[in-house]
Every structure is written in C-alpha cells, then in structure tokens.
Amino acid sequence: MRLATFNILHGRSPVDDRVDLDRFSAAISSLDADILALQEVDRYQARSSDADLTALAAEAMGAPEHRFVAALSGVPGATWMAAVGDEQPDSAAYGIALLSRFPVHGWHHVRLAPVPMRFPMKFRGSLRPELVRDEPRVAVAATVETPYGLATVASTHLTFVEWWNGRQLARVRDAMSGVDRPFVLMGDINMGPERAQRITGMRPLVTGLTFPAATPRAQLDHVLADGDLPSGEGRAVQLPLSDHRALVVDL
Numbered sequence: 670m671r672l673a674t675f676n677i678l679h680g681r682s683p684v685d686d687r688v689d690l691d692r693f694s695a696a697i698s699s700l701d702a703d704i705l706a707l708q709e710v711d712r713y714q715a716r717s718s719d720a721d722l723t724a725l726a727a728e729a730m731g732a733p734e735h736r737f738v739a740a741l742s743g744v745p746g747a748t749w750m751a752a753v754g755d756e757q758p759d760s761a762a763y764g765i766a767l768l769s770r771f772p773v774h775g776w777h778h779v780r781l782a783p784v785p786m787r788f789p790m791k792f793r794g795s796l797r798p799e800l801v802r803d804e805p806r807v808a809v810a811a812t813v814e815t816p817y818g819l820a821t822v823a824s825t826h827l828t829f830v831e832w833w834n835g836r837q838l839a840r841v842r843d844a845m846s847g848v849d850r851p852f853v854l855m856g857d858i859n860m861g862p863e864r865a866q867r868i869t870g871m872r873p874l875v876t877g878l879t880f881p882a883a884t885p886r887a888q889l890d891h892v893l894a895d896g897d898l899p900s901g902e903g904r905a906v907q908l909p910l911s912d913h914r915a916l917v918v919d920l
Contacts, residue, residue, distance in 0.1 A: 670816055672874070673702035674855035674890055675908070675915035676826065679711040679763070680722055682910040683882070688717045689910075694729040696908040700915060702730060704813060706824030706855035707766040709911075712737055714744060714761055723766040732768040738778055738809040739764040740826075751805040754778065765856070767809050767824040774812040774819065779844045781806035781837045784830050803828055808841045808856075812849055817898065817920075821848040825856040834859050838868045851896030857913065858891050871895045875903020875918040882907055882914050890916050 675697075680688040697705070707726060711717040723737040739752035739762035756762055783803035791798040808825035825841055827834040838858060845852055853874070858865050862873055871893035878885035885905065890913060892903065903918035 670920045671701060671703050671917060672822070672853060672855065672892055672920070673700045673704075673915055673917045674706040674824065674857075674892055675700070676708040676857040676890060676911060676913040677722070678709050678911040678913070679714065679717050680910055681717075683912050684909070690718055690720055690725060692909055693722065694725055696910055697726045697729040699908070700730070700906070700917060702917065703770045704822050705730060705732065705768045706822075707768070708824070708826035708857045710737060710764055710766045712739070712762045713759070714763065716745070723768070726766065727768050730768060730770070732770050734771070734773040734811070735766060735768040736776055736809055736811065737762075737764060737766045738807050740805050740807045752807070754780070764807060765809060765824050765826050767811055767822065769811060769813050769822070772814040774814060777810045777848070779808040779810070779841055781808065781827070781840055784828065784833045788830065803830060803833070806837055808844070810845060810848065817851070819849050820896075821845065821850070821852045823852070823854050823856075825854065825858070827857070827859045829859045831860070835864070835868055838865065842869050851894060851898045853898070854893045855891065857889055859889050862888055862891065865891050865893065869893055869895075874898070874901055874920075875916050877903065877905030877914070877916060879905050879914040879916060881912050885914060889913070892916055892918050
C-alpha cells in the first residue's frame, strides 16, 4: 500500500508560473498512490483553468473514492470567504482533498479556526510588515478498507503561524481520538517533525525535507501514524509543479 501527501500549490509550477493541467495529471499519476492527501487544491478557479483539480487527480491515479473539502469559497480578490460546508458542488472554492483507490466506509470533516486577529507579516520587497488575516483551515478523514483492514486516513493543511498551528493540530488530534485505528494523518502541517510528533503522540512513517522544493531546508509535510501498521520505506519526491516536494511511503 502506498500513501502520499502533496501540497500542489493549486497545480502551479514556480519555474514558469503556469498551471498546466496535463503536467498536473502526469505528476499525480507518477506518484502511483493508493491513498493521496492533497493541499492547496483549487476547484473552478480561473488561475487553474477553471478545473476541478480533485476530479482530475482522481482520474489520473484511478481513485473511485475522493472528497474535496473547501476551506475558502468564492474567488481570490472578490468573494473570498470562509467555507462553512454547505457550498454548492459546482461553486468555486479552495481547500484540501483526500483520494483513495480502496473503498471508503465513511467521511469526517473538522473545521479549524484561523488566528482570531490580524497579525504582522513582512512580504518580499516590502520594508515594513503588513497586518493580514489568517485563512480558515480544515481536515478531512475517511474510514478506508485497506489491505491491513479498516483504517482512518486524514488530510489537513495547517496555518503557518507557529503559535496557532499547534492548537489546530491538537484540535485534529482530539477530534480523531475515537476513530478506527490504525490512524494516519497526512498533510502540510507547517511545523517540523519533533513538534508534530510531540503534539500528536504519533510516529512518522517517512522523514525528508520538503520545502522549498528546489532546495529543501525543512520538513513541513508529514505522514504520521498511530496504531498497528507495518514499517515501510518513504522518500520526498520533487515533481514539476509546486513549491513543496511530495512525501511517499510504501507499507
């Protein structure tokens, strides 16, 4: 069984600043994952050719089971607002996804509050920091019928604000305390391995630097496990899109 997580940067390549849907599909296909967690996923956004990137990924990897969960609805710079879960399936949105080649017996979503106030952030080329608002976040989990029996697998993308992402991770941990084990949490957690393991009490299935993709200096992306799973082999994989490397682990 192969697990993978990938922050796709809505399919864009930093090299040419383009979203090429054929390139995106080829990258997803090359991962050959049985269960795939995706972050920074667009649905019907102009910047990604108005495509449903989750549906494209599902077709590329042959995943009959897939779920996109919006963190934001609308379009950037216009009607960009927090998603609440009742958005129409054909509406523009941005969020995360979880895809599986194996049967899924149920889905579960966890809404994660953003930083409750504006905070200073310095942008490249700016002399002074600007006050910005954080984005809402979300986690999606599935009960999956795997070769090792029923397991719960989740995808999430946490804030980069260090003093808040720990709270979000603890919220995911607590929300998943009663789900079927083994439990695997995948995604862009936006923190290093030691802190992620300390907060969750989970063990890493793979280690590897993932960000920035060209010359990675940090591991922000993780595949963490709790429960009885066999040991495996994992690696970070650079693909021709995104500013993150994907993480892949074979059990």
